Amino acid sequence: MRISTNTIYQLSTSQMSALQEKISQTSQQASTGKKVMTPQDDPVGSAKLLEAKQAITMNDQYSVNRNALKYTIGIANVALNGIQDTMQSMNEQIVNLGNGTLSSSNRQSIALTLQSHLDHLVSLSNTKDAAGHYIFSGYKSDTASINASTYAYGGDANNALIQVDSSTQLGLGVNANSMFSSGFLAQVKTSINTLSNAASTDAQIATAISDLSTAFNASQITVNAAQVTLGTSENRLTSMDSIGSERALAYKDAVSSLEDVDYNKVLSDLARQQLQLQVAQKTFTQISNLSIFNYIK
Amino acid sequence: MADILSIAQSGLHAAQAGINTTGQNIANVSTPGYSRQVVEQQPSPSVQYGLTSIGQGTNVTGIHRIYSEFLAAQANTARTTSSNLATQSAEMQPINNLLTDSSSGLSTAVLDFFNKLQNLSSKPSDTSSRQTVISASQNLVARFNDAQKQLTNVNSGLNIQIKDSVTKINEAASQIASLNQQIAVSQTSRGGSNVNGLLDQRDQVVANLSKQIKLTVNEQDGNYNVMIGNGVPLVLAFNTYKLETVASKTDPTRLNVTHTPNGGAEVDVSDVLLGGSLGGIFDFRKNILNPTQNTIGQIILAITSDINAVNKTGLKANGMLGGNIFTQPASLATPYTTNSGTGGISITITDTNLLTNSDYILEKTGAGDSYNLTRVSDGVNVYSNSALASITNAGFSLSINAGAVSSGDQFLLRPTYSGASSYSVTATINDIATAAAGTSMQPNPVVAPAPGDNSNVLAMLAKQTSLVMNGGLSSYQDTLGGLISTVGNKSAELKATSAYADQWQQSSSVAMENYSGINLEEEAANLLRYQQAYQASGTVLQMARQMFDSVLNIMR
Numbered sequence: 001m002r003i004s005t006n007t008i009y010q011l012s013t014s015q016m017s018a019l020q021e022k023i024s025q026t027s028q029q030a031s032t033g034k035k036v037m038t039p040q041d042d043p044v045g046s047a048k049l050l051e052a053k054q055a056i057t058m059n060d061q062y063s064v065n066r067n068a069l070k071y072t073i074g075i076a077n078v079a080l081n082g083i084q085d086t087m088q089s090m091n092e093q094i095v096n097l098g099n100g101t102l103s104s105s106n107r108q109s110i111a112l113t114l115q116s117h118l119d120h121l122v123s124l125s126n127t128k129d130a131a132g133h134y135i136f137s138g139y140k141s142d143t144a145s146i147n148a149s150t151y152a153y154g155g156d157a158n159n160a161l162i163q164v165d166s167s168t169q170l171g172l173g174v175n176a177n178s179m180f181s182s183g184f185l186a187q188v189k190t191s192i193n194t195l196s197n198a199a200s201t202d203a204q205i206a207t208a209i210s211d212l213s214t215a216f217n218a219s220q221i222t223v224n225a226a227q228v229t230l231g232t233s234e235n236r237l238t239s240m241d242s243i244g245s246e247r248a249l250a251y252k253d254a255v256s257s258l259e260d261v262d263y264n265k266v267l268s269d270l271a272r273q274q275l276q277l278q279v280a281q282k283t284f285t286q287i288s289n290l291s292i293f294n295y296i297k
Numbered sequence: 298m299a300d301i302l303s304i305a306q307s308g309l310h311a312a313q314a315g316i317n318t319t320g321q322n323i324a325n326v327s328t329p330g331y332s333r334q335v336v337e338q339q340p341s342p343s344v345q346y347g348l349t350s351i352g353q354g355t356n357v358t359g360i361h362r363i364y365s366e367f368l369a370a371q372a373n374t375a376r377t378t379s380s381n382l383a384t385q386s387a388e389m390q391p392i393n394n395l396l397t398d399s400s401s402g403l404s405t406a407v408l409d410f411f412n413k414l415q416n417l418s419s420k421p422s423d424t425s426s427r428q429t430v431i432s433a434s435q436n437l438v439a440r441f442n443d444a445q446k447q448l449t450n451v452n453s454g455l456n457i458q459i460k461d462s463v464t465k466i467n468e469a470a471s472q473i474a475s476l477n478q479q480i481a482v483s484q485t486s487r488g489g490s491n492v493n494g495l496l497d498q499r500d501q502v503v504a505n506l507s508k509q510i511k512l513t514v515n516e517q518d519g520n521y522n523v524m525i526g527n528g529v530p531l532v533l534a535f536n537t538y539k540l541e542t543v544a545s546k547t548d549p550t551r552l553n554v555t556h557t558p559n560g561g562a563e564v565d566v567s568d569v570l571l572g573g574s575l576g577g578i579f580d581f582r583k584n585i586l587n588p589t590q591n592t593i594g595q596i597i598l599a600i601t602s603d604i605n606a607v608n609k610t611g612l613k614a615n616g617m618l619g620g621n622i623f624t625q626p627a628s629l630a631t632p633y634t635t636n637s638g639t640g641g642i643s644i645t646i647t648d649t650n651l652l653t654n655s656d657y658i659l660e661k662t663g664a665g666d667s668y669n670l671t672r673v674s675d676g677v678n679v680y681s682n683s684a685l686a687s688i689t690n691a692g693f694s695l696s697i698n699a700g701a702v703s704s705g706d707q708f709l710l711r712p713t714y715s716g717a718s719s720y721s722v723t724a725t726i727n728d729i730a731t732a733a734a735g736t737s738m739q740p741n742p743v744v745a746p747a748p749g750d751n752s753n754v755l756a757m758l759a760k761q762t763s764l765v766m767n768g769g770l771s772s773y774q775d776t777l778g779g780l781i782s783t784v785g786n787k788s789a790e791l792k793a794t795s796a797y798a799d800q801w802q803q804s805s806s807v808a809m810e811n812y813s814g815i816n817l818e819e820e821a822a823n824l825l826r827y828q829q830a831y832q833a834s835g836t837v838l839q840m841a842r843q844m845f846d847s848v849l850n851i852m853r
Contacts (some may be wrong), residue, residue: 004814005326007807014803038393039785040792046397047782050404054774057408061415068419131423139732139747141422160749162419163758292821 012284019277026270029261036259045258052258056251058166063244066164066237072135072172073230073237079127079136080227083179086124087220090117090188094216097195097209104198107205111196118188122146125176136176145176151185153177165240170233174226181218187211300344300353301841307354308834311338314357315827323820330501332362332813334493362493368809369500370514372802373507377572379802380508382795384458384577385585389788391451392589395444396781403593404777406440407600409433411761414754417731422614422748427726434622438720441597448590449550449717455578455586456552462509462575463540463554466525469506470537473499477520478535484519511572526570529556540566546634547709550716551582585787588674591654592780594713595766596773597720599649601625603760611730611753616743619730619753626718628693629711630659638703644693644712650765651692657710659695661702729754 029035039046093110096102102110125146128134133141137155144154159171194200194208315336325331337360341353395401413433417426476499483492499521503514506523512531515522523532530538538558545551546565553567554575570576601623608619628644642659646652655674662669662682670680670688680688685695693712731754732746766776 002811002819003816004810005817006814007810010803010810011807038397038788039781040389040393040788041785043782043785043789046785047778050774050778050781054404054408057412061412064412065415065419068416131420133422133749137749139750141747141749143747156747158747158750160421160751161755162751163415163755166762169755292818296821296825 008287012280012287016277016280016284019273019280023270023273023277026266026273030263030266030270033261033263034259035261042258049255049258052251052254056248056255059244059247059251062163062165063241065162066240066244069162069164069170069172070234070237072129073234075127075129076135076172076174077227077230077234079124080174080179080223080230082124083121083223084227086117086120087216087223090114090216091220093117094209094213097212107195108198111192114188114192114195118185118192119148121185121188122148122151125179135172136174136179138175146185151189164237165244168236168240170236173229173233179222179226181215181222184215184219187215300351301844302838304352304354305834305838305841307341307356308837309831311336311355311357312827312831312834314360315823316831318360319820319823319827322815323817323824326815326817326820330497330504331815332364332493332497332500333815334360334362336360360491360493362496363813364496364500365809365812366516368805368812369504372805372809373504373512373514375798375802375805376504376507377511379795379798380574381511381572381577381580382791382798384574385581386788386791386795388451388455388578388581389585389784389791391447392585392784393788395447396784401444401447402440403444403596404774406433406437407596407773407777410437410600411758414758417729418751418754418758421731421751421754424726427729430729431722431724431726434722434724437600438597438623438722441593442719444593445590445715445719448586448593451586452550452582455582456550458578459552459554459575460542462573462578463542466506466509466531466575467537467539469502469509470523470531470539472502473506473521473523473532474535474537476502477532481519507573509573510570510575526566526572526576529566529569530558533559540570547631547707548629549631585784587656588654589780589784591656591711591713592776594711594715595649595652595654596776596780598625598646598652598713599766599776600760600773601720602646602649603765604757607753607757607760608724608728608730610734611756612732612734612746612750613730614727614732614745614748616745618734620724620728622722622724622728624721624723626715626720629709629714629716630695631709631711633707633709636703636706636708638706639700640697640702640706641699642702642708642710643696643698644710645696646693646712647689648692650767650769651690652713653691653767654713656714657691657712659708659710661704661706664704 028037036042036045036049093114096110097107125136126134126144126148127136134143134145134155135141136145137143139158139160140155141160146152147154153176155175155177157175157177159173159175161169161171164170191208191212194204200208318334318336322333337358339356339358341356343350343352396403410430410433413426413430417423417430420426476495480492480495480499483495503512503521503523506512506525510525511527512523512525515524517534520534521532522530522534525531531540532538536559538556541555541557541563542552543555543565545553545567553565554570555563556566557563567579570579602625605621605623605625608622611619613619625646628646630642630644632641638661653672653674655672657679658669658671658673660669660671661667666684666686667682668680668685668688669678669682670691671678672691679691685697688695691712693710695710732750733752733756760773762772764770764772764775766773771779
């Protein structure tokens with residue numbers, strides 16, 4: 001077959017430039033460590049990569065949300081532990097009151113102690129977070145949970161939920177209204193008033209003590225229930241955390257398998273392509289030196 | 298005896314012609330489009346010599362070029378295809394890079410916006426959380442505006458290339474017509490003189506033209522008649538019918554190409570100018586750039602519409618219902634420049650879930666309130682002879698915003714594309730309606746919601762993972778992912794077919810080159826051959842002179 005001189009040069013140069021392009025691509029992969037450079041390089045992989053990165057980002061965000069809720073639960077736990085301790089001390093005073101031989105001054109001093117416990121309960125119920133929001137007021141985070149003079153609940157019945165994983169919304173789930181049995185704090189105050197009044201009749205005192213005792217027992221149950229609620233939420237969050245970090249690992253593995261290069265393969269490709277180019281260059285110089293003109297003298 | 302002198306002389310002439318032609322071939326070894334030339338020789342007619350006849354030497358009857366029209370046509374076709382695909386493949390690159398998220402950040406901006414809403418959901422009244430939501434909204438629209446701007450720049454680049462390509466086509470047309478003329482003149486005035494150079498030049502112009510556009514060449518009376526695209530006449534003998542660039546009648550930001558045939562009216566030929574790099578630009582603009590612009594527009598339109606809608610159903614801290622967080626630009630509805638009426642059309646987006654990434658053509662079909670709506674992507678007639686107000690199923694409604702629309706008037710509707718106008722965020726931190734409005738839409742008197750009420754933020758967040766686009770089939774990220782894989786696939790396909798076409802083009806050029814091109818070894822051999830022929834004829838001449846001398850010596 002007849003071959004023109006230009007063809008020889010053209011074919012050699014186009015072959016060499018194709019090899020050079022390959023080497024440039026391979027060395028780019030080697031230096032960046034990434035396989036997928038643009039959607040063109042791996043259309044399906046690029047779309048999957050987008051999905052995986054979205055999953056990672058959302059997973060991370062859920063973890064941020066869980067930490068925010070855990071922080072609030074932590075503050076709430078501290079408050080509830082304080083409430084529990086205070087209730088314990090109140091219980092001792094209530095047992096003392098049951099002792100029928102108390103003098104009027106004894107009763108008045110117990111009433112004073114109960115008042116300080118009541119104040120402490122109100123103060124713990126009005127716990128705020130670092131940003132100054134009342135945590136036991138439902139949505140009404142700007143209103144004191146318990147009014148210090150009427151002992152009425154100032155919040156609402158709502159539970160502010162946040163997204164804590166892809167399918168769960170969770171909130172604190174406890175407010176100052178559900179924490180105590182209905183009218184407990186007001187009842188404590190009423191009983192204190194009766195106990196500290198020297199003019200109170202024995203019958204009035206007996207009623208005050210019995211009403212106090214009934215309300216107290218009911219509230220012990222609700223305070224316990226609130227602690228259980230918080231504990232349960234905390235456990236759920238912790239378990240979500242471990243699921244979340246397992247997911248994060250899985251997503252990161254997926255991303256890595258989509259975009260990270262296999263260095264063994266890349267480096268051996270690079271060595272092979274370099275060798276091919278060297279051979280092509282040597283062949284080209286040798287062939288282009290062959291000519292009859294070398295012999296026409 | 299005198300005959301031997303002229304025979305030797307004719308041999309010297311022929312050998313000289315051979316050496317000259319070989320020299321010409323060697324000199325043009327790397328001239329593009331040069332076809333090797335060979336000397337055509339015939340023995341001179343013999344004359345009666347005694348009882349027999351003897352030849353009178355040799356005659357150079359012509360120098361012709363080795364050229365195959367068939368191989369040239371094949372190479373041109375391959376060149377047209379290869380250049381078409383290479384152009385599209387090259388144009389894909391900016392879009393391909395744009396959709397690599399590290400450079401545009403479209404997906405990251407969407408994720409970040411919703412992350413900031415998540416943070417707000419745990420601190421709904423917190424000023425800094427609100428501020429970060431506003432900043433993330435601004436970043437979101439900035440990323441999408443920027444992407445649209447880059448695509449608009451791609452379109453401007455295409456306009457420049459269209460102009461450039463049309464200039465090249467017109468120049469080639471002039472050159473072919475002028476070469477037609479020069480060849481005809483040379484052949485008649487100098488009686489079939491050597492026009493090989495001119496023929497090569499003309500074929501080379503055609504070869505270059507075949508990069509720009511698909512063409513067919515018909516040779517008639519030695520002239521090339523050239524048709525481009527799907528049968529648009531460009532050159533007929535000595536006459537040219539040139540192309541012109543004009544702004545598209547449906548989108549003034551785009552250049553189209555018109556052609557005025559002999560004695561005819563100017564027509565837009567953009568749709569029939571197939572093949573080559575010019576055809577590639579039109580294909581790319583229609584099949585890739587346009588849908589990409591529309592899909593990116595569709596995503597940001599859906600996000601901003603959905604968030605605005607949710608914000609409007611919530612309560613702000615001051616107890617008032619929320620308004621828009623995002624300000625959206627108007628969708629483009631362009632009246633054709635050929636319309637006889639003066640009316641304009643406004644598009645109002647009604648349901649982003651029903652939108653597609655297609656453009657639509659609206660045509661008034663009668664004197665009354667009667668319109669056709671055609672979806673451009675698949676040519677489906679969505680509405681036929683319908684009242685304007687009844688057009689509701691495509692996710693938008695239409696109204697006449699000024700003047701009157703005449704029967705036959707047409708409009709190009711691009712619901713998801715807003716051209717150069719961009720999205721913005723005018724809301725400030727107090728405009729975010731974090732709380733639910735409840736059952737009574739707006740309390741009267743106005744009551745500020747509880748500051749911890751985050752339920753409306755949760756309603757916004759629910760949009761992120763819901764299937765709220767393409768008729769409930771995809772989420773925002775799904776649509777973006779779909780765009781990425783569509784562009785990636787198209788891009789990879791173009792790269793592969795372009796590489797294949799390039800090989801085809803190379804091998805057909807090589808076939809032509811191997812047939813018509815110079816082989817220096819061959820020329821070196823010819824050089825030796827003609828040199829020896831020259832020397833031999835010289836020896837004949839010398840011998841004839843010696844014989845003549847010896848006869849003269851006898852006479853002394």
